[in-house]
Amino acid sequence: MACSIRVDEVSAGYGAVQVLESLSLSVNDGETVALLGTNGNGKSTLMKCIMGIVRPTAGRITAVIDDVEHDLFGKAPEQIVDLGIALVPEGRRLFPKLTVEENLLLGAYRSAARERIPYNQAFCFHAFPRLAERRRQLAGSLSGGEQQMLALARSLMTAPKILLIDEPSVGLAPILVKTTIDKILELKERFGLTVLMAEQNFHQAIRIADRGYVIVHGRIEYEGASRADLADNELVHRLYMGL
Amino acid sequence: MLSLDLFANAIVAGVLLGGFYAAVAIGLAIAFGQLDIVNIAHPAFVIVGSYIAYIVNTHFGLDPVLIGVLVAPVFFLVGVGIYRIYYAAFERTGQESLSGLAFFFGLMFIIEVVLILVYGVDYRLVRAGYIGETIEVGFVGIPLRMLVPFVVAITCTSAIYLYLSRTFTGRAILAVAQDRLALQLMGADPVRIKQFAFGLAIATTAIAGSLLIIIGPVEPSVGRLYIGRVFAIVVLGGMGSISGMFIAALILGIVETLVATFMGPSWAPAVAFGLLLLTLAVRPAGLLGR
Incomplete structure (x- = not known):
């Protein structure tokens, strides 16, 4: 059944600071869409708007989950998660004083996710053997790479249909x-996810993206209909390759 | 002269007292240790629990422990209500640290004054068959008025420990103070989680109060003696660790009893703060702090 996200002319900001200006984008069923942009251009703010963490000042955000359309405006983050949309947030935001396993089980808090714990957890430990080895360790004691793995695994435990990933590469070697990035592709295919990934590491992101958007100062400056389009674009060259 | 039987008796009495301290402190270990709510009125609720046990016991002759268990759901609802007020007035606007403390301080005074106005400052007590009985094991005497609270306290603490570590809501309670937003991203509503947890914390005071009045007579200001103790236990055990709290409660009970036995009872209250200061200096995270 189809799942997608549609952002229509959304504006948002913090107090007097306008971050997003009439931004539109969409992610269709089964796609991996890259949201490319350097720091401070509004990638995280857009993710937060979709998840109900930041309330847009204008525009509309809708999601289709299993062919049913939902208006996300005004919903709390936990309600949006319960629809089947998960966010791997910027900075990972693990529970540092809980163990790896406790973090994963918290991911399965919503009732739809609880029934799938055995399968999802087994899969997470299979996909990330390091997490299985460290299941009794505190999340705060993991290395940066392991923490990113745990953040990904924990979001999968919520049994999402749509996965938003905010800067998975930040702070990693x-x-x-x-x-x-390879793991994200593997998980996406395994669970049939629809993925929106914000990233500033252009080269890594387009390896797995079907298409993408370039965001500059809170606006979509370029929409690439395919991987090749993005790689050939002049703006992308200027922003990312110093040409 | 340091006699062995005096020492053995003091240790046993200390363990029993420590178990009871755990029952008084466990609610605070949830409210303060897990939720970061500085509920300074916690011992005042314990005293209310004692008075309810006293009233019902006097009128209907029900067993105090049973009264505590029956009243706990009512206390739960009271806790939920208090958290709603606390959340709406302070936490939502980020003023919980100072205004919230003042709120619970005020609550403590109101509770104490109302109890004094209604029941006066006389000591009240409960009647039950086992109060006054003592089991002799060799040269060690185990008074049932201490053993019954100890057993109830252990049951209570274990149940809450298991609840927090084995259930979805329990784990969410452990997580809520660490990262609210992350908990929302797991699909849980942090306000509802905290509300439930605070209700649970207050519910335990109904049982702790009935245990307090089994151990000895109670008057309204007795609660003040416990403010320092329960905070010391929670910090000593390591904020957020239920098992650490339990060990800390036992240590405090044993040390207090030893000091009272060999140095005199007036020294005992100083021990709680001595331990607290020592812990903060040597091991700020507490015994089992993560």
Whole structure:
């Protein structure tokens, strides 16, 4: 059944500071869409608007989950999560004083996720063997790479249909960035997810993206209909490759 | 002369007292240790629990422990109500640290004054068959008025420990103070979680209060003696650790009894704060703090 997200002319900000200006984008069923942009252009704010953490000042955000359309405006984050939309937040936001396993089980808090715990947890431990080895350790004691793995795994425990990932590469060594991006693709295919990924590491992001948007100062400056489009675009060259 | 039987008796009495302290402190271990709510009125609720046990016991002759268990659901609802007020007035606007403290301080005074106005400052007590009985094991005497609270306290603490570590709501309670937003991203409503947890914390005071009045007679200001103790226990055990809290309660009970036995009872209250200061200096995270 189809799942998608549609953002229509959304404006948002913090107090007097306008961050997003009439921004529109969409993620269709089964796609991996990259939201590309350097720091401070509004990627995280858009993610927060979709999740109900930041309330837009104008515009509309809707999600289709299993062919049913939902208006996300005015819903609390936990209600949006309960629809089947998960966010791997910026900075991971694990529960540092709980163990790896407790973090994963908290991911399965919503009732629809509880029934799938055995399967999802087994899969997480299979996909991330390090987490299985460290299941009794406190999340706060993990390395940066392991924490990112746990953040991904924990979001999968919520049994999402749509997965939003905010800057998975931030703070990771280059080799880990590559494995993290590969894992995202693997998980996406395994669970049939629809993915929106904000990233500033252009080269890594377009390896797995079907298409993407470039966000500059809170506006979509370029929409690339395919991986090749993005790689060839002049704006992208200017922003990311210093050409 | 340090006699062995005096020492053994003091240790046993200390363990029993410590178990009872755990029952008084467990609610605060939830409210303060897990939720960051500085409920300074916690011992005042314990005293209310004692008075309810006294009233019902005097009129209907019901067993005090049974009264505590029956009244706990009512206390739960009271706790939920108090948290709603606290949330709406302070937490939502981020003023909980100072105004919230003042709120609970005021609550404590109101409770104490109302109890004094209605029942006066006389000591009240309950009647039950086992109060006054003592089991002799060798040269150690175990008074039932201490053993019954100890057993109830252990049952209570274990049940709450299991609840927090084994259930979804329990784990959410452990997580809520660490990262509210992250908990929302797990699909849980942090306000409802905290509201439930605070209700649970207040519910335990109904049982702790009935245990307090089994151990000895109670008057309204007795609660003040417990403010320092329960906060010391929660900090000593390591904020957020239920098992640490239990160990800390036992240590405090044993040390207090030893001091009272060999140095004199007037020294005992100083022990709680001595332990607290020592812990903060040597191990700020507490015994089992994560």
